[in-house]
Amino acid sequence: NAGVTQTPKFQVLKTGQSMTLQCAQDMNHEYMSWYRQDPGMGLRLIHYSVGAGITDQGEVPNGYNVSRSTTEDFPLRLLSAAPSQTSVYFCASTNRPGPYGYTFGSGTRLTVV
Amino acid sequence: ILNVEQSPQSLHVQEGDSTNFTCSFPSSNFYALHWYRWETAKSPEALFVMTLNGDEKKKGRISATLNTKEGYSYLYIKGSQPEDSATYLCAFLRNTGGFKTIFGAGTRLFVKA
Numbered sequence: 001n002a003g004v005t006q007t008p009k010f011q012v013l014k015t016g017q018s019m020t021l022q023c024a025q026d027m028n029h030e031y032m033s034w035y036r037q038d039p040g041m042g043l044r045l046i047h048y049s050v051g052a053g054i055t056d057q058g059e060v061p062n063g064y065n066v067s068r069s070t071t072e073d074f075p076l077r078l079l080s081a082a083p084s085q086t087s088v089y090f091c092a093s094t095n096r097p098g099p100y101g102y103t104f105g106s107g108t109r110l111t112v113v
Numbered sequence: 114i115l116n117v118e119q120s121p122q123s124l125h126v127q128e129g130d131s132t133n134f135t136c137s138f139p140s141s142n143f144y145a146l147h148w149y150r151w152e153t154a155k156s157p158e159a160l161f162v163m164t165l166n167g168d169e170k171k172k173g174r175i176s177a178t179l180n181t182k183e184g185y186s187y188l189y190i191k192g193s194q195p196e197d198s199a200t201y202l203c204a205f206l207r208n209t210g211g212f213k214t215i216f217g218a219g220t221r222l223f224v225k226a
């Protein structure tokens with residue numbers, strides 16, 4: 001039972017480069033979301049999706065794009081990396097927000113130099 | 114912007130001490146409140162999901178209460194053990210379109226043997 005799988009685990013980017021963080025879940029969860037974790041700030045919501053084909057912005061969406069073409073996958077794209085995007089990124093999914101807790105991936109540590 | 118506040122920011126206790134933390138959240142349009150346990154170098158794991166005013170949940174030595182009218186939840190740990198050392202996060206869900214989940218910054222607990 002894989003749960004939520006994130007790749008890569010670590011990444012170093014140069015300013016201006018683009019990349020995609022992958023997130024896949026095998027639990028048939030409709031709801032998926034991306035968070036970034038910065039010291040002293042907890043988890044901040046970047047984007048989320050309530051089902052295939054439906055996405056919406058969270059608290060800190062600027063500089064990131066998402067799409068949800070399948071139930072299983074929810075990739076996060078950094079369009080033009082900036083040092084302010086250095087962070088640890090977590091993908092999370094749930095059957096239904098509220099009555100069910102989230103299952104988190106193991107995180108991607110991204111450094112932008 | 115929704116504000117979810119957790120206090121204290123960190124806590125140092127001795128093995129065997131009982132302790133508690135607070136999560137404060139907006140009292141309007143409440144939908145659910147989650148507690149997560151987050152050990153260093155791991156991913157957050159759901160402890161409790163609470164949806165009703167007056168909810169009390171218990172798992173072993175850890176319990177939580179919920180007051181939606183005044184907008185707070187308490188997490189209690191009885192007889193703390195070194196393995197309880199972790200960051201405890203609360204997450205608030207509002208009953209408006211999209212079910213965005215907003216996390217607090219967490220309470221970091223250190224239990225000394």
